[in-house]
Amino acid sequence: MKIVSTLLLGLGLSYFFLTNDAPRQYSPLPADPIPFFCAPSLDWSKMKDDHGPLIPAFTLTTFKISSRVDSAQLYFDQGLSQLYAFNHGEAGRSFKTAIRLDPVTPMPYWGLAMVLGPNYNAALNPAALDEINAALKKAKALLGSATQVEKGLIAALDQRFPDAPVEDMTPYNEAYTAAMYKLYQTHATLPDLAVLYIDALMNEHPWNFWQKDGKPQAWTAATVAVIETILKRWPNHPGAIHYYIHATEASQQAELALPFADRLGAMVKGNGHLLHMPSHTYIRTGDYHKGVLVNEAAAASDSVYISQCNARGYYPMLLYPHNIHFLAACAFLEGNSSKAIEAAWMVSKLADRKYLAENVTVQHFYSIPYYVLVQLEKWEDILQLPMPGESLLYPRAIWHYARGMALAATSDFQQADQELRALEKIASDKTLEKQLIWELNTAQQLVSMAGLVLKGELDARQGNITAAIPVFKEAIGLEDQLNYNEPPDWFFSNRLRLGSWLLKSGDFSGAERVYSEDLQTFRENGWALHGLHKALLAQGKKSAAANVQARFIKAWQWADVKLN
Incomplete structure (x- = not known):
């Protein structure tokens, strides 16, 4: 029978209508x-x-x-x-x-x-x-x-x-x-x-x-x-x-x-x-x-x-x-910052602007660069980002979160506190409770968590780690209550941040516990393995630390991030 075919480059796809081929x-x-x-x-x-x-x-x-x-x-x-x-x-x-x-x-x-x-x-x-x-x-x-x-x-x-x-x-x-x-x-x-x-x-x-x-x-x-x-x-x-x-x-x-x-x-x-x-x-x-x-x-x-x-x-x-x-998500977890950032901007670009105001899942795609840049501590890049439109409550909240994290990291605590206040104001908007991402979790859950993380970061950066620790733990509690989704809707684990501040505070056994918990969810991720290695070394657990370091080297083989 006659076959009508048009080659589609890249996939080798054909349009055809009649054939006896099974x-x-x-x-x-x-x-x-x-x-x-x-x-x-x-x-x-x-x-x-x-x-x-x-x-x-x-x-x-x-x-x-x-x-x-x-x-x-x-x-x-x-x-x-x-x-x-x-x-x-x-x-x-x-x-x-x-x-x-x-x-x-x-x-x-x-x-x-x-x-x-x-x-x-x-x-x-x-x-x-x-x-x-x-x-x-x-x-x-x-x-x-x-x-x-x-x-x-x-x-x-x-x-x-x-x-x-x-x-x-x-x-x-x-x-x-x-x-x-x-x-x-x-x-x-x-x-x-x-x-x-x-x-x-x-x-x-x-x-x-x-x-x-x-x-x-x-x-x-x-x-x-x-x-x-x-x-x-x-x-x-x-x-x-x-x-x-x-x-x-x-x-x-x-x-x-x-x-x-x-x-x-x-x-x-x-x-x-x-x-x-x-x-x-x-x-x-x-x-x-x-x-x-x-x-x-x-x-x-x-x-x-x-x-x-x-x-x-x-x-x-x-x-x-x-x-x-x-x-x-996968690029971040393997420590490949360049691919993670490139993919984050690509997914943001693909967030169709025609549906941005009405579809919170599309808004989530749009907001992924904010999350990734915070995790990778790209503070100067964050501070150059324009604010999303007034109608985009969820992206605007995460923008305030990212800016607040960047300002806190660069010791501009007064401005960071203003970002926190703006974020908390958006978090109080009840409409966020009805805005679902993939019909699984609400924008309100993520915005509330962002407020806690920024508050904890502000406390910790100003030397009050004791006050920050319970705030980070509260954020982890909210994270653990999220419905399962992949990639996780909160980009990424608050346990990594808590573990880092526990290390800095000298609570090495607490850091060991938190990083171990993170590895139960995100197995063999180099971020947690690196923190766990430091926590074990600080406690004199040399054999366990050596084992974790070997795992870290394997996990980090594709990474371009150097961890100190």
Whole structure:
């Protein structure tokens, strides 16, 4: 059959429409305002609706549907693959294109309803229910040509959505999961049914599988066991690996996913979010340089995809900058200041100004340079930064925090105190309590923490370390109460600052304890290892200090920061 192909430089992506080749088995910014919580956040008209590109690298699985149109099958496979990759906008465009190519086959309508529904990163948008139910109605009207598996999937998904918005989606989610479990049990040889069952389980408790101390929730063990069982049978399914990384990252055994994380990249070239996903494991296992490398690859891949394929919505607005945000975090933790600063400014630049006033997650991206420059003590650079606009409460608060830290470090205590007062005034604004970053933590939590850190720093810099220590401990208490997110929303650990001041105060055993605690969260990070080494030496613990120093040398091999 005739193949129409256009080479996309950098990824080797092709647009093509008809082919008999089987897809391989598992082996810049949005133009229109969109609400963050939508899934997918997509302007269909701007996406050219049902004329999406067919990108060979984007097809990661094959799920045979009852279509006689080869190209519709290809677009369906791409849509399902991108559903696993959390590129819901491209998945939706693929399913829409499959509908255009074969309007009488039911499964592309099922796929469209799936991507318009909730996902692990975003709750159901009630405004999408009409389109979801319309797609399901069409799918049900076409069941005469459907296989038993297709009928089961459509019937299951029909239980997931109410006719009109409801306050509590729990009964619908549970009904959908139960239906998917039956399908999974009945058709145990189909890997994609197994992974769709995982998807149902994960979306019952998104980002809520582990308590703040790393202990499992009541439902966690059963969900993880299902994923591990499926991975034993299909160890190279990228969707199952993706979910396993998410299911284990906040646990005390994130290393369980390490073998899968290490091999995922080779299977998903061209898929930026999946290329990035191993770093959710690496940042928890102390493999920060691996995190740098995979996020560099992910950012490069997404940059080409977004520009060449006219991607819109949630993916370019949030997931693409997320790669670079993660890069900044991993680079900082390995001591690579130049990469950390470069990535911080890049993610700030990618914070789409059209959504800055209304989307606090975008504001968080915008503010990352303030955090990174404070951690790296780039005081003169900070003092040159202009103040964000009056309407940007959260970025403006963190700007005051950064300036206050810089002024305190350069002994301008009077001006630093003025920055603290400005910061505390913003912290009292109740609107910050409703401004959520990734729907996980509030801007108010971060701004309050910033105020405590600056207050403690002012006390300590003026010689009152005794007064500063409990203030830093209070900031650590707030940090420990944050919901889990990666990278952490507070950029970076307050224990590093407390440990430094404990060393300066002569409380070496206290510093040892604090740095050891930090290493439980950010394993093998050189900042804490260096402080721990100094604390041990000061107590005469030479053997333990030598061991820590060897670990530090390994951890710091990619660093450009010299620690005194």
